[in-house]
Amino acid sequence: MIWTAPTNTLAKDNPVKSYPVSSGVTYSQYANSTTNYINHLAVNLGDPYTKLAIGLPSPIAKTATTTAQANRDSRDGNRVVGAVNASFFDMKSGLPMYLISQGNDIINGGVISKSPNYYVSQPIAFGVTQDGLAEIDTFNLGVHVGYKGQNYQVTGLNRERQNDETIIFTPQYNGKHTNSNEFGIEMVIDTGQPITNTQYGQQLTGKVVKVRDYGSKEKLEIPATGFVLSVHGAKGLERFKGMNVGDEVSLSLSIDDKWMNSQFMLASGPMLLKDGKPHITMNTSDWRASTSTARTAIAISKDKKQVHLVTVDNVKGYSKGMTLTQFANYLAAQGYDRAINFDGGGSTAMGIRNYGSNTVVLANRTTAAERKVSAIIEAISTAPVSEPAHLNVSRNQVGTMLVGATTSLTINYLLDAYYNPLVVDNSQLLITSENGKLAATGLSYSALTAGEDRVTVQYGNAKQSFPVTIVNEPAKLTISPTTTKVKPGATVAFKANATDAQGKPIIYSPEQVKWSVTGDIGTITQSGSFKAVNKSGQGTVTVTLGTKTASIPISLTDGTPAFTDIPADYAYYTEISFLKDLGYIQGDLDGKFNPGNTLSREHAAVILSRVFNLDTAVAGGQKFTDVPATHRYFNEINAIASANLVGGKGDGTFDPAGQLTRAQMAAILVKAYNLSGESTKKFNDVPTSHWAYKQIHILAHNGVTTGNEKGNFDPNKPVNRAQFSAFLYRSINR
Incomplete structure (x- = not known):
């Protein structure tokens, strides 16, 4: 089924954030006017230190979250810097539903639906081919059984047998037994040699050593040196019902030339783009396609060197999700050449490596807790750890400094040229003052004289600098609270508010604030705690900071009305x-x-x-x-x-x-x-x-x-x- 939709109503993306997570991978997040949040990993396969791979649960039926699988596979020389969920899987068994292979090894045989209402009704896969280029295209998996001079294409490999299917079980199946029901026949074929893998191009020949007849509930074991032919349905039974012990049977496995020797391939669907235009290979009227929900897809450029991992969120009050038609239109508007849909909804997840850490963390918002899934696609950096190149420092206080004030820095992260995190040795950190108006000690620096200066923080070749203004006094100094009515014997915590010419707080050290009291009204500590005497009186509280002072009058009153119509809570x-x-x-x-x-x-x-x-x-x-x-x-x-x-x-x-x-x-x-x-x-x-x-x-x-x-x-x-x-x-x- 091919469906196209107009792109002239697409919302414009507004970048929220964007930064490289490795030399060949960039993470971006966008928001658009249709209230959707889109997460995007751009992967450059032309980068010598960048590759894509499949992450798989171990064992294959034991699902795990996208971030857990990514962190499990991440190590020196093989750093997972980004990942998305990929394969659809059976929620009950945990097994992936469609073809997965690494190299020529077939990890999962998969199935293709007969109905266009399902996501995968055509054999289409994403992968990286032998030449290191990305591909999204159809495939033709050949699983052929030779018997009595005839060559038969069977319907599946290493998965549960369904109605009217003929399935091959090899030792690489997830289980020791076929577990097929009694409504069919099964034959055990032994080749005499251990079968250590199941792969494209494989040719096996053996003899039937056991036949399980129709109606038998015997639990048939898959031999380590052979395979099992499991048959259901009239057509299959007609072909193989006469098979007896001692008969010779062959098995051959094949794949299209473009997929042969590929680094990996993973079947999914539907296809969303072809030749830069929406091309949806399922019925878009079906609820699976027409529901606005979270989505995951992978897209490639025309030269097959650029790969784009894309997710759209579906969280109430945050992001509405998309239909498949909207998703295809969105991807087409980005200029991608081909795209294919991956498992979405509650499975949609994207993980990234944040600066300063090798741990992959969730980048998008999932509808609930991150779901355990089957196979994932991983963006991997193979770059070696190199010299410092990127330094990020934050000031614990930002603003104009008062002469004599001291503040400090925090090292947020130190990265090499490939964005690998480096361990910071504070003794290697150099902090310098351009004009000599500041002095640094460790991660702290102090203001010496008034004027303009610039602080530079350097670690190896990595640098960061920022300007600093230093003053002798604040532009404005006030005291809070501003109320001047105090009950005799009461305690009031006064605070100095010092701002620059723009009204922003200035930086000063607490010990620079000097408090004093005039009049017989009480005492005040250098932290601003005023203790009133136990009698009425008038006086002043004064604060000095730098060369500036501020005062407020204090009236000690027991709260009795000044006049009968002026109670203690009257505004004036x-x-x-x-x-x-x-x-x-x-x-x-x-x-x-x-x-x-x-x-x-x-x-x-x-x-x-x-x-x-x-x-x-x-x-x-x-x-x-x-x-x-x-x-x-x-x-x-x-x-x-x-x-x-x-x-x-x-x-x-x-x-x-x-x-x-x-x-x-x-x-x-x-x-x-x-x-x-x-x-x-x-x-x-x-x-x-x-x-x-x-x-x-x-x-x-x-x-x-x-x-x-x-x-x-x-x-x-x-x-x-x-x-x-x-x-x-x-x-x-x-």
Whole structure:
């Protein structure tokens, strides 16, 4: 049955990984848009150190996983670097179902199905021929019995007899007895010479020494010096029912010339490609072909020097598998010339040798645990172990280094020119600094001075290098946790967060971090463990790393509300408590702070006069036309004006009862705290034409404000009492 399908709907492969596992074998994994993962071993038979072979269980009926068989066969000079499952096999007996031969020795006789609904309904095999080239083609296995001048082709060799079959059993059969049922006849032929193998080109002649008649249940033993002719069905019985003890019988075994003396051949099916086009030799409507499942195939190039072992996975949520038509189309799209299907589904497995190890491990994802299978195809490297050529080193920490910091390396693998793993002797490892800003000891290196450098790791001729940036201090240093409320007597584990200019963590040694405490609030260890005293208080925790320091204010409070409406879990509890404890703010007569109420300009003046400890007893002359001497906050407003902390509106007024906007607040704080600088981050709603553009961005530069999640500052909105407390707190503690 020949079926073709269009290739214009094929999904494009996206490489996941690809690397050589030996000088002639490359492993690749691909993902495509149809949610399939494909594993691929490309084998170059033109490479002098590369070959393919069959891996077989021992004994032949004892199945084993693909990786187990590959590792069993791997040794110095014959390193299995990749493998796939190959032969279909009987799940009950474990025996392979189709023809397998090595050299001319026939390992398994096999059977060909009469129905195109089965995978192997035509005699097609993959192998490597006598000239060392790959082949996928038909074969003609000749098993002929000569008797009374006639030459008869029989149906099989060294396998269980089925209906209407004539089978030959030689001493190489997997068992001492034929175990055929009584519905047939069997004749034992003795050649007089030990038969040590069963192979193509073999000619045997002997005489019948025993006949087991139809209906007999005798368990017939296969002689070491002969063979057994086992017959079932009318046609066979008609030919051989007259055979008697003493009759001469011959056996001849043959194969097509192209397969004679081949390195190996393994029958399978169906064929998937021929001459670069889909060519499926089975009924593609049958469920075996139309089911999307895991698949295994082998393909070859037109010059027969390139062999491709291919698997597609079928794991829920990972890879959907393919129908045989999809698989054939996929293989055709890769440009292969011929391809044949191997056992798939739960048997699909691909093993590879990973760098740094000679152990073959599973490369694909199987539907369950890796299944024990029959014959496998092995990609083998015969390359000798040579000098170091490939070195792979990883840094245990990657990033900008602080002067004085030390970090280390890990040797992931060392390979020779043929990708064979080598044992690493650390004493042979050389680590050098290009600019002398680093010093190496063993597998560690330390930063000596700030600047740019490059580290080179060398082992023989194998090298790897990487750049290193060294700084005197982090670009940014912060302390976490950021909460500044601590209960008296409590312990807090503080941590320094040091980053470079790109916001990535820098490398430093723990002993480089220096912690300190100011104020009678407690003690801190050099690991950052802060122990608070058993009383309320205010203070600061400071960390120093390199030449940079960072501090956070600490307020020791037992968790009682700052005001009746400011509980300990309020968002701005720390800020409001801090200002209250220092006497900068006071609540209303009812004991509330009313954090959501907007703040008037006069109240801001009062608070600032307290913060800067201004002398409000000396009023002086009237400074603003709308703030007469009779105004309740005349002294406070005059005091902050005299201190040049806050100015009027330009028309001689102060507008004491007016709401303080966020822009006005920015201008007041920038002036009061003499802030400078300008944030690189610009607010969307503060154009350069805005009167407070400069002050707002100075405030942002100093970390007093960050704006909202939309990137806006809302300059014209009135500021409420809680917000003003937060801004003032940050300004004081910046």
